[in-house]
Amino acid sequence: MNLYTLNSNRKKINFVIIGKPNSGKSTLFNKLLKKEISPTGETYGLTKEMFVKNFTFNNIDFIIHDTPGLRRKNKVLNKDEESRNKKVVQLLEIIDIAILLIDSTESITKQDLKIADTIMRRKKLLFFVFNKIDLLEDKKKFKKNISDFLSFRYSQSREVNAAFISALSGKNILDLMNEMIKKNDLCSFRIKKTHLNNFIKKIAKDSKLPKIKNIQIKPKYIVQIESNIPIFKIFINSKKKAPNLFIKYFDNEFRKYFSLNGIPINMRFISSDNPYVD
Numbered sequence: 001m002n003l004y005t006l007n008s009n010r011k012k013i014n015f016v017i018i019g020k021p022n023s024g025k026s027t028l029f030n031k032l033l034k035k036e037i038s039p040t041g042e043t044y045g046l047t048k049e050m051f052v053k054n055f056t057f058n059n060i061d062f063i064i065h066d067t068p069g070l071r072r073k074n075k076v077l078n079k080d081e082e083s084r085n086k087k088v089v090q091l092l093e094i095i096d097i098a099i100l101l102i103d104s105t106e107s108i109t110k111q112d113l114k115i116a117d118t119i120m121r122r123k124k125l126l127f128f129v130f131n132k133i134d135l136l137e138d139k140k141k142f143k144k145n146i147s148d149f150l151s152f153r154y155s156q157s158r159e160v161n162a163a164f165i166s167a168l169s170g171k172n173i174l175d176l177m178n179e180m181i182k183k184n185d186l187c188s189f190r191i192k193k194t195h196l197n198n199f200i201k202k203i204a205k206d207s208k209l210p211k212i213k214n215i216q217i218k219p220k221y222i223v224q225i226e227s228n229i230p231i232f233k234i235f236i237n238s239k240k241k242a243p244n245l246f247i248k249y250f251d252n253e254f255r256k257y258f259s260l261n262g263i264p265i266n267m268r269f270i271s272s273d274n275p276y277v278d
Contacts, residue, residue: 003258004189007036016065018119019101020111024131028101028167029053029066032177050087051104051177057177065091070115077217089118096187104130104142104164108149120159123229123264125183126163129176134166155248158255161262186263187229194224199257205249210245212238217246231266242269 014138017025030036031051036062062129067088092098098119102112108128119126128150136142150157161183165172203209211217218237225231234250236242247269255261 003195004191006185006188006190008106009058010062012061013097013180014063014065014095015099015180016067016088017099017101018067018070018092018115020070020109020115021068021105023101023103024125024167025101026066028099028129028131028165028173029064031167031170031173032062032064043210047136050084050091058181067091072097092119092122092124094145096184097127099127099176100128101167102128102130104132105135107142113154114134116156116160120264124265125161125180125187125262125264126159127163127176127180130162130164131167133164135173139164155156158252158261158265177219183262186260187228189260191224191258195258196224201253202257203253206253208249210243212240212243212248214251215249217242219250229264229266230260231268233268233270235270235272239271241271 017028019025029051033055050068053064055062055064068084070085070088100119102108102113102118102224112128116126116128130142130146133139133142146162150160150162161179163172163176163179165176167173200219201224204220208217209216219234220237221235223233225233234242236246247267250269251267252267254265255263255269
């Protein structure tokens with residue numbers, strides 16, 4: 001059953017390649033453009049400025065940004081690098097999609113997850129893209145380990161997408177581009193009121209809903225707001241602020257019910273006796 005409709009005529013995607021130094025950002029940037037524009041090499045932190053270019057893929061106009069590597073704050077020792085980092089973070093406000101490029105030979109680091117948090121706070125489409133996959137001896141084991149980490153140890157896994165590529169050889173890059181288009185289109189979805197109401201009725205009967213002082217919190221009403229990304233207002237049966245446990249549980253169940261993993265969703269929980277009062 002089709003639970004939502006797409007209202008997308010999007011013909012342009014603005015995206016950024018972001019990540020730690022030497023993860024392969026400039027190599028991917030050049031590969032997508034089929035030109036040597038951004039400097040590449042083994043020198044640590046070679047890219048020291050942002051590059052922006054346009055290209056077309058599958059009749060979609062792409063705006064692509066290559067960025068300097070983001071190091072941990074305690075590793076930033078000069079004002080020039082600090083200024084570059086601020087510009088990269090500011091860029092996140094205007095893009096549609098962020099590719100967080102991760103060096104597969106290092107796997108996921110704390111710095112990668114901090115960068116991911118910065119992106120997700122801005123409600124952007126996020127792809128964990130594991131680069132240099134061709135350098136691994138046991139690719140199957142690596143992919144399983146990443147899948148296990150995202151499924152069982154990363155609480156925000158439903159908000160991200162994962163891909164495995166080689167920027168140098170071009171392996172799986174076309175698949176990544178097609179998935180970016182698909183998920184970007186999905187961000188325009190609209191859910192019919194009847195389907196939203198059916199979901200609310202279903203979850204309101206769920207005994208696993210968290211409680212506040214032994215009183216079970218229940219959603220009373222939900223509305224979708226017109227926006228560039230999916231925004232929903234959820235009215236609950238409590239005058240107190242919805243606790244994080246309830247928010248996370250509701251978000252997970254919502255994404256499962258409507259098959260919306262990997263999409264940024266802004267949920268605003270409203271405490272009110274009257275579900276029709278903002």
